Amino acid sequence: MIEARSLTKRYGSKTAVDDLTFSVQPGVVTGFLGPNGAGKSTTMRVAIGLDRPTKGKITVNGRAYRDFSAPLCEVGVLLEAKAVHTGRSAYKHLLAVAQTQGIPRRRVDEVLGLVGLSDVAGKRVGGFSLGMGQRLGIASAMLGDPGVLILDEPVNGLDPEGIRWIRTLLQTLAAEGRTIFVSSHLMSEMALTATHLIVVGRGKLIANMSVEDFIRSASGDLVHVRSPEANRLAEVLDRENAKTTPTGLDTLAVNGLTAQRIGDLAFEAGVPLHELTPRQVSLEDAFMDITRDAVEYNHGQPQQARVPASATAAGGSVDDGSVGAGATTARGRA
Amino acid sequence: MTTTPLGSGETLQPRIAAPAPVRQPAAFHTTAKVTISRVLRSEWTKLTSLRSTMWTMLAALVVTVGFGCLIPAITVSEWHNSTPQERAENFTEPVMTSLAGGYFSQIAIGVLGVLLITGEYSTGMIRTSLGAVPHRLPVLFAKAAVFGVASFALSLVSILTAFFCGQAILHQIGLGVSIGDPHVVRVLLGGAFFVTTIGLLGLALGTLIRSTGGSIAALLGLIFVVPIITGLLPGDWGSIHKFVPDGGGEALVTVVRDSDVMTPLGGLVVLLAWIVVGLGAAAYTMVRRDA
Numbered sequence: 001m002i003e004a005r006s007l008t009k010r011y012g013s014k015t016a017v018d019d020l021t022f023s024v025q026p027g028v029v030t031g032f033l034g035p036n037g038a039g040k041s042t043t044m045r046v047a048i049g050l051d052r053p054t055k056g057k058i059t060v061n062g063r064a065y066r067d068f069s070a071p072l073c074e075v076g077v078l079l080e081a082k083a084v085h086t087g088r089s090a091y092k093h094l095l096a097v098a099q100t101q102g103i104p105r106r107r108v109d110e111v112l113g114l115v116g117l118s119d120v121a122g123k124r125v126g127g128f129s130l131g132m133g134q135r136l137g138i139a140s141a142m143l144g145d146p147g148v149l150i151l152d153e154p155v156n157g158l159d160p161e162g163i164r165w166i167r168t169l170l171q172t173l174a175a176e177g178r179t180i181f182v183s184s185h186l187m188s189e190m191a192l193t194a195t196h197l198i199v200v201g202r203g204k205l206i207a208n209m210s211v212e213d214f215i216r217s218a219s220g221d222l223v224h225v226r227s228p229e230a231n232r233l234a235e236v237l238d239r240e241n242a243k244t245t246p247t248g249l250d251t252l253a254v255n256g257l258t259a260q261r262i263g264d265l266a267f268e269a270g271v272p273l274h275e276l277t278p279r280q281v282s283l284e285d286a287f288m289d290i291t292r293d294a295v296e297y298n299h300g301q302p303q304q305a306r307v308p309a310s311a312t313a314a315g316g317s318v319d320d321g322s323v324g325a326g327a328t329t330a331r332g333r334a
Numbered sequence: 335m336t337t338t339p340l341g342s343g344e345t346l347q348p349r350i351a352a353p354a355p356v357r358q359p360a361a362f363h364t365t366a367k368v369t370i371s372r373v374l375r376s377e378w379t380k381l382t383s384l385r386s387t388m389w390t391m392l393a394a395l396v397v398t399v400g401f402g403c404l405i406p407a408i409t410v411s412e413w414h415n416s417t418p419q420e421r422a423e424n425f426t427e428p429v430m431t432s433l434a435g436g437y438f439s440q441i442a443i444g445v446l447g448v449l450l451i452t453g454e455y456s457t458g459m460i461r462t463s464l465g466a467v468p469h470r471l472p473v474l475f476a477k478a479a480v481f482g483v484a485s486f487a488l489s490l491v492s493i494l495t496a497f498f499c500g501q502a503i504l505h506q507i508g509l510g511v512s513i514g515d516p517h518v519v520r521v522l523l524g525g526a527f528f529v530t531t532i533g534l535l536g537l538a539l540g541t542l543i544r545s546t547g548g549s550i551a552a553l554l555g556l557i558f559v560v561p562i563i564t565g566l567l568p569g570d571w572g573s574i575h576k577f578v579p580d581g582g583g584e585a586l587v588t589v590v591r592d593s594d595v596m597t598p599l600g601g602l603v604v605l606l607a608w609i610v611v612g613l614g615a616a617a618y619t620m621v622r623r624d625a
Contacts, residue, residue: 100466
């Protein structure tokens with residue numbers, strides 16, 4: 001288990017991680033999602049003691065990383081950039097890492113086989129493709145057969161086959177009871193790989209919920225309605241606290257009500273309906289919308305990372321983990 | 335407006351609670367532990383697994399031996415063209431004559447010392463190294479120990495080879511000395527120790543500065559520019575030269591000593607002080623700074 005408590009990291013006047021509190025459970029793949037510059041890599045660097053937190057702490061299985069006598073056997077790490085000397089062979093690289101804590105040579109051969117690099121073990125890493133570099137990084141992370149894995153953007157640079165390989169590997173490792181913490185800026189990838197999501201923007205926690213909830217709430221209750229009496233229908237729905245937006249002469253986009261409820265209300269009011277379609281918001285759209293205000297280099301002036309106002313206004317969303325109507329209204333404002 | 339993150343309630347757990355089977359930890363977990371001797375072994379693997387390192391060390395050896403034979407050969411030919419008075423003035427340091435290659439090998443070893451650590455910073459390897467050994471100092475000290483021993487052994491072998499070759503040539507004109515003569519063993523060991531010191535100062539500067547270019551510039555400045563400046567200082571200020579690495583090395587390898595050169599023991603102390611201060615500063619920053 002990984003636990004962050006009020007974790008804050010500032011570089012000079014720039015706050016990279018801002019009061020993050022979360023925990024990562026064993027047994028499932030937890031996605032760490034956020035746009036570039038959201039503080040994902042910094043959080044991971046602090047977790048393995050490369051950077052010192054300004055405030056707060058992050059522990060693995062209840063202990064600070066530097067307190068482990070054999071850290072590689074507790075936590076396996078893949079950092080975003082290649083962390084390998086390009087002049088050394090893959091085998092010698094892994095051997096040198098293994099030797100620091102008495103991990104046997106045969107384990108080096110094992111992990112090379114696990115990631116499919118046995119044939120190029122003697123080749124210098126400088127000649128590796130990005131995908132091979134990522135595989136070597138995974139091998140390095142698996143060297144100590146750790147119960148916790150922290151992987152920063154592991155699918156970067158991989159071809160579709162490689163991406164599927166990582167996905168399967170991570171799910172297998174999680175099923176063995178390991179804690180798997182994987183960062184990505186790709187929502188679609190996380191939807192396929194992860195079970196739980198921790199979403200950050202501008203260093204702040206935006207969402208902490210299961211992927212299932214995230215998808216359900218994101219694709220939420222936006223309903224496309226077509227009616228010859230669209231205006232009258234809008235009045236009816238507005239009385240029910242729905243948010244209606246005219247999208248054409250006879251069409252409305254409705255937030256806050258289910259298609260079923262809209263149909264019933266229209267029937268009661270005697271308004272004919274020609275179309276009633278719940279619309280799926282794509283995951284990428286949902287992710288973009290909830291992190292829009294948290295994207296770092298958007299409009300020059302730094303803003304506070306925040307939840308779209310309507311997401312909280314929709315009622316109870318903070319507690320039940322729903323992003324509610326925020327997905328669409330945020331787009332309306334922007 | 336609120337900054338409360340979505341779904342951050344303490345009760346929130348992953349929806350799909352996988353049945354977490356008890357994983358059998360690997361057998362080596364019972365014996366795995368970071369120890370100094372293991373980090374030393376790891377650093378030895380790192381040192382010997384880079385082609386550039388091996389080539390640089392070979393270059394240092396070739397240059398030391400090459401110039402150790404070449405300069406005495408030139409000396410012999412000059413000897414034949416000199417008057418007796420010139421001979422008495424200019425041919426007083428037969429040991430040093432065969433150690434001329436040391437000037438080049440100190441550059442090679444010094445730059446190698448820089449590259450040992452800046453190569454890790456530039457490639458990102460340092461994050462792997464410090465992630466494996468989070469207390470960090472064992473990495474720096476093991477690196478220094480492995481590299482120090484390797485460069486001392488290499489320097490000593492090349493200096494001895496250069497000495498025997500050079501003195502054999504000088505014997506033609508009766509100037510050659512033997513290893514049993516006074517001061518000779520001290521000069522040879524001192525030369526190897528001086529080259530090793532420059533290598534360790536390179537390692538220290540590389541750790542402090544992190545960039546390869548900046549570190550090499552600083553190192554070359556320390557071993558070549560600083561002696562020029564101390565040489566320009568007026569009066570008593572010039573004696574500062576005794577305390578810079580170049581002055582310390584001079585004290586170790588000089589047979590016929592001027593009054594402004596320290597005793598060999600003093601020179602040894604000066605070089606040791608530079609190593610301690612350099613690696614001490616490197617250790618301080620390595621622990622304090624983010625990797």
